[in-house]
Ligand SMILES: Cc1cc2nc3c(=O)[nH]c(=O)nc-3n(C[C@H](O)[C@H](O)[C@H](O)COP(=O)(O)O)c2cc1C
């Protein structure tokens with residue numbers, strides 16, 4: 001059976017997982033969601049996989065829009081590459097598929113390094129440990145998908161975190177995500193290389209006088225690709241913690257992130 005693995009990725013974690021799943025699954029290919037989101041309305045497939053990060057205890061808005069376009073799949077699986085805190089994410093995901101009348105057969109969570117600066121820097125050793133664990137989990141996922149088994153990872157977030165703090169805050173932030181690009185800016189280190197523009201998956205950055213301008217047109221996914229791939233670490237956000245090294249997946253080449261963007 002053919003497997004189509006659709007992915008959305010800002011700092012490369014989800015792309016890492018999608019690539020490695022595909023290497024281990026026969027007759028499979030990976031497809032960037034930004035490439036097809038405005039081109040296809042009837043997504044059909046034999047086995048369909050979706051790999052994406054989790055944002056504020058929920059899925060990226062572009063992935064939500066993508067799922068609404070799925071019309072048919074014999075087996076559908078989803079993998080979250082969150083930083084370990086899914087909150088209501090699993091419940092929200094199941095609900096969306098029920099509303100779509102599409103059967104979600106399995107749902108997995110692979111904890112990966114956090115690409116926001118919230119929790120500080122992730123030491124290299126810790127990153128390697130996470131990638132090793134991710135590789136093992138990928139093996140397990142391949143077995144489950146090959147056998148077409150049903151499997152649902154359990155929610156790993158405490159009830160307090162899910163519903164009180166940061167749960168309530170996450171709900172608010174998730175609802176306001178698309179306007180968060182108003183809080184990005186560059187500092188004096190910007191060298192005008194336009195990498196930020198090229199890595200933006202949704203074409204939300206324009207270069208003006210050799211400096212990025214965020215378009216503020218409700219398109220931003222807050223994926224942090226611009227923030228995390230800037231070679232000068234010059235992009236700041238009102239939520240960026242000062243002095244923290246930016247994270248992007250060290251196993252992913254920047255060209256693969258650029259090739260995943262809607263510009264391509
Ligand atoms: C705006 C934003 C919100 C996030 N919210 C969560 C969250 O609620 N729970 C979590 O586990 N990780 C959260 N993360 C971390 C990402 O899901 C995680 O680092 C993911 O692996 C990034 O995937 P990518 O490299 O494919 O973009 C958040 C990251 C960003 C940028």
Ligand code: SF4
Pocket residue numbers: 186189190191192193194195196197210211212229230231232233234235
């Ligand atoms: S990637 Fe960084 S240095 Fe390059 S143009 Fe964008 S902000 Fe400036």
Ligand code: SF4
Pocket residue numbers: 010181199200201202203204205214219220221222223224225226227
């Ligand atoms: S502007 Fe930055 S954060 Fe927003 S979608 Fe583009 S790359 Fe992601």
